[in-house]
Amino acid sequence: MRPIGEKCETFRSLGKKVLSADVEERDKRGAKDAADWRTLWRAAADAGVLAxxxxxxxxxxxxxxxxxxQALHALGEGCRDNGMLLGLNGQLxxxxxxxxxxxxxxQKSTFLPILINGDAICAHAVTETNSGSDVTGIRATAQKTQNGYVLNGEKIWIGMAPAADVAQVFALTNPDLGAWGMSAFLVDLNLPGISKSAPYEKAGHRTVPTxxxxxxNVEIPQTSLLGSEGSGHAIFNLSIAWERSFIFSSHVGAMKRQLDETVLFARDRAPNGRPIINNQTVSNRLADMxxxxxxxxxxxxxxxxxLDAGIQNRMTPSVAKLQVAESLLENALDAQRINGASGYLTGECERMVRDMAGTITxxxxxxxxxxxxxxxQKGSVKA
Structure with missing residues (x-):
């Protein structure tokens, strides 16, 4: 296995030279055509991002x-395609x-190899019209049959859904128990009875589909069950904890790149011969960034x-998610302010604001x- 420093350099170069290709035009087109981004996804997989x-x-x-x-941070430093970064981190x-x-x-032998090499893409199918972070509102059902389950329901706002090959689907196997009767399934999205919508039109992260x-009445085999029946709530809690802690690892790398570029802009922008970085309002913004x-x-x-030390602190993911997401948006807005009129034109600054606005949701x-x-803090939930 290569030293982590070499891996970081590889990822930084991958992001800059490959994944950033034609990003402005791809952002304008959106993700309706998988050919626009699937080749890039494969390139990231080939480089080991998903491994x-x-x-x-x-x-x-x-x-x-x-x-x-650390490696994902380096990827974000090089990559200007925040949608791709979001999709890769979400699956990982x-x-x-x-x-x-x-x-x-x-299941591990079947799914992990094809996910990490880019042959398949997986969606995390939790959210419904009346259920999101609070999974007690889930209404999708998986009724037990002799050979497995019959799955019914609708999942919305699902990242990668229009192009996914498999989905991790949360559904009620015992509706009388509410969330405690929820189970998780790995579902082949090519099965009869499954339909995918066209990609949503989004303000940001447009380069990958949602x-x-x-x-x-989708018949799924018993082998689709992930974990044990009724363990869906526990699986969701852990998966959302990993997601909240780390899904913006690469976005923070992009934040570093934007910060460095904004500092350089403030040094070079010199109306009347005086660099704007010497203005206290500008330097204060840069310090905050x-x-x-x-x-x-x-x-x-x-x-x-x-997590490497085996510590399970249930507050950590929420603290990280809150502060990181708010910081991503605030830095994008401050960069736009410092860039002035040029920051309001369609391009890097404007796209960063749109992309980072989504992170707080x-x-x-x-x-x-x-x-x-x-x-x-109040002790109603044990940390």
Whole structure:
């Protein structure tokens, strides 16, 4: 296995030279045509992006959490396609990690190799019209049959759904028990009775698709069950914790690149011969941007170190998600302010604002994270 420093350099170069290709035009077109982004996804897989935390026996590299987030940070430093970064991190943390932790040996051997090499893409199908971060509102059902289950329901706002090959679907196997009667399934999205929507039109992260999955009397085999029946709530809690802690690992790398570029702009922009970095309002914004970046990076690395040490702190994911997401948006807005009129034109600054605006909603809104943190503080939920 290559030293982590070499892996970071490889990822940084991959992001800059390959994944950033034609990003402005692809952002304008959206993700309706998979040919626009699937080749790039494959290139990322070939470089080992999706293999970071998967053990070698399944074709991965078996990296620690800390090494993984450091490599993903480097990827973000080079890559200007925030949608691609979101999609890759989403699969790595929410889906692959769940299969690794809860899947049977057959499921691991079947799904992990094709996910990490880019042959298949997995969606995390949780959200419904009346259920998101609070999974107690889930209404999708999986009725037990002699050979498996019959799946019915609709999942909305699902990243990668229009192009996914498999989905991790959460559904009620015992509706009388509410969320405690929920189970998780690995579902082949080519089965009869499954329909995918066209990609949603989004403000940001336009370069990869988000959409809806509908299940109408879909017969799935017993082997689709992930973990044990009724363990869906526990699987969701862990998968969303990994997602909230680490899904923006690469976005923080992009934040570092934007910070460096904004500092250079403020040094070079010199109306009347005086660089604007010498204006206190500008230098103060740059200082705030630096502090936000450092805190965001350290929060993600702290979450990684805790898990590497076997520490399960249930507050950590919400703290990281809240602060990192808010910092991503604030830095994007400050960069736009410092760039002035040029920052308002269609391009890098404007796209960063649109992309980062989504981070305060994805994976649970900032307000939900505040409620969770307060609940831990009050002792209503054990940290």
């Amino acid at each position: 970071l935390t998967v053990p070698e026996q399944f074709g991965g590299e078996g990296r620690s959490f800390l090494e993984a987030v 943390w929410a889906m692959q990690k769940s299969i690794l932790e809860f899947g049977s040996e057959e 959409g809806k999955l509908t299940f109408e 630096q502090v936000r970046y450092e805190i965001a990076r350290l929060l993600i690395e702290n979450a990684a170190r805790e 994805l994976g649970g809104t900032s307000d939900i994270q505040r409620l969770l943190i307060a609940a831990y």
